[in-house]
Amino acid sequence: MELLLQLVLSGVVTGGIYALIAIGFVVVYKATRVINFATGELMMFGAFFAWTAMTSAGAPFAAAVAAAALGAALVGAAVERVVLRPLMGQRTISVIMVTIGLSSVFRGIAQIVWSGEYRSFPPIFPRRPIHLGPVLLPSRQVYPFLLALAAIALLWLLFRFTRTGTAMRATADDQATAFGMGIDIRRMFSFSWMLAAVTAALAGIVIGTIGGISPQLGAVGLRIFPVVILGGLDSVGGALVGGMVMGVLENLAGGYLDPLLPGGGVKDVVPFAALVLILMIRPYGLFGTREIERL
Amino acid sequence: MRIGDFKESYAADEALFRTPTARAGLAALLAALALFPLVAGEYLVYLANLVGVLAIGALGLNILTGYTGQISLGHAAFMGIGSYAAAVAQTRFGAPFWIAVPAGGLAACAAGAVVGVPSLRIKGLYLAIATLAAQVIFEWIFTNWTGVTGGIRGINVAPASLLGFRFDTDVRTYYLVTAVAALHAYAAANLFRTRIGRAFVAVRDRDLSAELMGVNLFRTKILAFMISSWYAGIAGGLFVYFAKVVTPESFPLTLSIQYLAMIIVGGLGTIQGTLYGTVFVTLVPEALRSLTQVAQKISPEAMSWFHPMKDILFGAMIVGFLVFEPHGLAEIANRIRRFFALWPFPK
DSSP, rough: OHHHHHHHHHHHHHHHHOOOOOOEEEEHHHHOOOOTHHHHHHHHHHHHHHHHHHTTTTOOOOHHHHHHHHHHHHHHHHHHHIIIGGGGTHHHHHHHHHHHHHHHHHHOOOOOOOSSSBBOOOSSSSSEEEEEETTEEEEEHHHHHHHHHHHHHHHHHHHHHSSHHHHHHHHHHHHHHHHHOOOOOOHHHHHHHHHHHHHHHHHHHHHHHHHHHHGGGGGGGGGHHHHHHHHTTTTTTHHHHHHHHHHHHHHHHHHHHHGGGOOOOOHHHHHHHHHHHHHOOTTTTTTTOOOOOOO | OOOSSSOHHHHHHHHHOHHHHHHHHHHHHHHHHHHHHHHHHHHHHHHHHHHHHHHHHHHHHHHIIIIIIOOOSSSHHHHHHHHHHHHHHHHHHHHHHHHHHHHHHHHHHHHHHHHHGGGTTOOHHHHHHHHHHHHHHOOOOOHHHHHHHGGGGGGEEEEEETTTTEOSSSSHHHHHHHHHHHHHHHHHHHHSSHHHHHHHHHHHOOHHHHHHHHHHHHHHHHHHHHHHHEEEEEEHHHHHHHEEEEEEESOOOOHHHHHHHHHHHHHOHHHHHHHHHHHHHHHHHHHHHHHHHHHHHHOTTTTHHHHHHHHHHHHHHHHHHHOOOOHHHHEEEEHHHTTTTTTTTTO
């Protein structure tokens, strides 16, 4: 029982972080119908930006996060303007491959700028573990999780209550109508990418504080596919639910199935097995828009 | 160069190589391929083997993605299935290579049929994600099904032999690989002159219209997956005999991406383009490696730049071709050919 509780709770912690990554991904998909395979690398950039600000410039954590967000926003805007805009409305494969290509470029740049070594953030959070009933949660997971939740709440407020947020939702909803209402669609595309990059950067910092950073940090980016498929590719709320479910699912699978199988690594494959099942049964996910097409 | 070329029969008009120049070019290519190992060094022959194996796989992916429009991020996994099937056939059942390699092809074919099933319900982005999942799952199976795949240590394989002739050196393997690759390229080129091949193209261009014209979508898509996987499986089978060992690390997601890069750089939906793309994508990192070795003599740190630069170059290549030359090297080749069509006479 205690094992179950422990697994579920650390699953929720992982899930919160997945949710944050997935939201950035969904924002771009909603606005531009681009599957962003470079999400992981944008995370890695964000983490490195913050790390550099803290270690080289000696900035406090909050300032480093702000600097990373700013840097990421610039990267996001540049990516949208230089690479994605010429490909707007192109074949699916072009749009997929271009973000894969970008991720490779980003990895290379990171290796040159920050070298391939493992880095870790200077200590940021208090070290004392946190007792939650019978369960002991390490502080290096709990505080980042809270950070992720705060970021998600901030994003929600932005979408719900600001003028730009409303315009972005309108654009995602119906481009033609939004355009007719005087919304600058291109600027919204650009904003979406900036926002996605900032979200990814925050997620990267969160992950970086838990497990350290290296140019390979972006590999986590693949984990969002089960999350967004479960939640629905174009649903922000779905990303939140999907993240939690997948986080718990992979922890439970890892905890209970790993000892039974000699090779282990169940944690890495179970979300993808679930992904295939979801695609067979309900491809639009829990909350995604249902595109009806009969063939 | 190609003026005065009139056809007097339908057979001549439908021929695969229609003009004397094309036929001469083919003959020259075959001669060059046959003579290549006699002039090239050991390392170049090794690279040629690699290109040959990858070209077969890339042809398969282009049949599926370029011609039928079904995106696959799991092509490396099918190659892996072919490799393991061939290795198991040889080591467990003592099958000679001319059985083991086709067995690899058939195993991949069967797996392709299964993975292809979701393509009926989902397409585009969703299919890409489904095949990505297949890649992750198969990679996990390769590593964890130790009873069959040997886990991380993999399986060692003896060199191929035919009627007492052992393909144990790179030069000998070269002829085997090149012959199989040429055969598969020829078959692929012919495929698109048959009903099945045209149905593939119809499905890519507009699946609804294809269905209305009597193309059975389900059967056609599954068939495309099977043929494509057969190519991947054969590539995998040959890879075993070329590398002499098969491990899970040989078939990562990055290889699937590399395959996609090859067909994009070469040109989606062209056979020659696939071959250009394979050569280009395989040799560019090698050119970079040689360049780094030269640079190393000037500055000893140059080697540490090799891997990052390789990543950057690979990504920039994909992005660059997609943005500036979306029809790939095949289109560039066509442009050159058009320029010389009337040459030396002015247009």
